[in-house]
Amino acid sequence: MRVTTQQLIQWKQQKRSIVALTAWDYAIAQILDAAGVDLILVGDSMSVVLGYETTLPITLDEMLYHAKAVRRAVKRAFLVVDLPFGTYQDIQQAMNSAVRVLKETGAQAVKLEGGYPAMIETIARLVQAGIPVMGHVGLTPQSIHQIGLRQQGKTQEDSERILNQAIALEQAGVFAIVLEHITADLAMQITQKLSIPTIGIGAGVHCDGQVLVTSDVLGLSEKQPPFAKVYTNLRETINKAVQDYSVEVREKKFPHN
Numbered sequence: 001m002r003v004t005t006q007q008l009i010q011w012k013q014q015k016r017s018i019v020a021l022t023a024w025d026y027a028i029a030q031i032l033d034a035a036g037v038d039l040i041l042v043g044d045s046m047s048v049v050l051g052y053e054t055t056l057p058i059t060l061d062e063m064l065y066h067a068k069a070v071r072r073a074v075k076r077a078f079l080v081v082d083l084p085f086g087t088y089q090d091i092q093q094a095m096n097s098a099v100r101v102l103k104e105t106g107a108q109a110v111k112l113e114g115g116y117p118a119m120i121e122t123i124a125r126l127v128q129a130g131i132p133v134m135g136h137v138g139l140t141p142q143s144i145h146q147i148g149l150r151q152q153g154k155t156q157e158d159s160e161r162i163l164n165q166a167i168a169l170e171q172a173g174v175f176a177i178v179l180e181h182i183t184a185d186l187a188m189q190i191t192q193k194l195s196i197p198t199i200g201i202g203a204g205v206h207c208d209g210q211v212l213v214t215s216d217v218l219g220l221s222e223k224q225p226p227f228a229k230v231y232t233n234l235r236e237t238i239n240k241a242v243q244d245y246s247v248e249v250r251e252k253k254f255p256h257n
C-alpha cells in the first residue's frame with residue numbers, strides 16, 4: 001500500500017520520524033523503496049547527476065522523464081516531484097505544470113519553493129484544484145542568485161519571516177513543508193507551531209522527518225553541502241571496480257576462457 005498524505009500527518013502526531021530521500025532513476029528508486037524509505041522526492045537537485053552547476057537549467061520535460069522512471073519502481077513510498085525553476089511563476093503556468101506532473105508521471109504531489117505572498121496564492125489555488133502540494137522554505141536553491149546558498153533565518157527578523165511563511169503555507173493547504181538550511185531553533189519553533197509535518201535538510205534534529213540528496217548520501221556528488229552526510233563513497237567503489245575490470249581486460253584475465 002502507498003503512503004498517503006494522511007499517513008504522513010499521522011506519523012507527525014505519533015512522533016514517528018519520516019525518512020525521505022531523493023531519486024532520479026528506476027534503479028535508485030527501487031533500492032530506496034525496498035529499503036523502506038517513506039517519501040521519495042524527484043528533486044531538481046538531480047541537476048547534480050545531470051551535470052548542471054545549479055538547479056536553474058533543468059526543464060519540466062527532464063523532470064517528467066526522470067519522474068516516470070522513478071514511478072515505475074516505487075511501490076510503497078509517497079512520491080513527490082519538484083516543479084523546476086520558471087515553470088510555476090504565475091498561477092496558470094503552475095496549474096499546467098502541476099497537472100502535467102500528476103497526469104504524466106503518477107506522482108502523488110508536487111513541491112514548489114517559496115513562501116512569499118504570490119506563491120502562497122498560487123499554492124492555495126493548486127490545493128483547491130485537488131493537487132497535493134509540499135512547501136519549501138528557508139534556503140530555496142532556485143533563488144541562488146538572490147540569496148546564495150547560506151543558512152537562512154539567522155536574524156530575528158528573517159527568522160520571523162520564515163516562521164510566518166510556514167504558517168501561511170499551512171493555511172494555504174500544503175500537506176508538509178521542507179525546511180532547508182535554517183537554524184535548529186527556528187526549525188523546532190516551526191515544527192511545534194504547525195500540525196503538518198516538517199521535513200528538514202540542514203535544519204536540525206527537531207523536524208518531523210529528514211531528507212537528504214541521495215547522490216550526497218552515496219558519495220556520488222563532486223561536492224556536498226555542509227549539512228549533508230556521506231554514508232558511503234560510491235565514487236571510490238565504482239572507480240575501484242572500473243580499475244579492476246580494466247586491468248583484467250588488458251591482461252587478458254577477463255573473460256575467464
Ligand code: KIV
Pocket residue numbers: 022041042043044045046082178180201211212213
Ligand atoms: O531537490 C531537492 O533535492 C530538494 C531537497 C533538498 C528537499 O528540494
Ligand code: NA
Pocket residue numbers: 043044045082
Ligand atoms: Na529541489
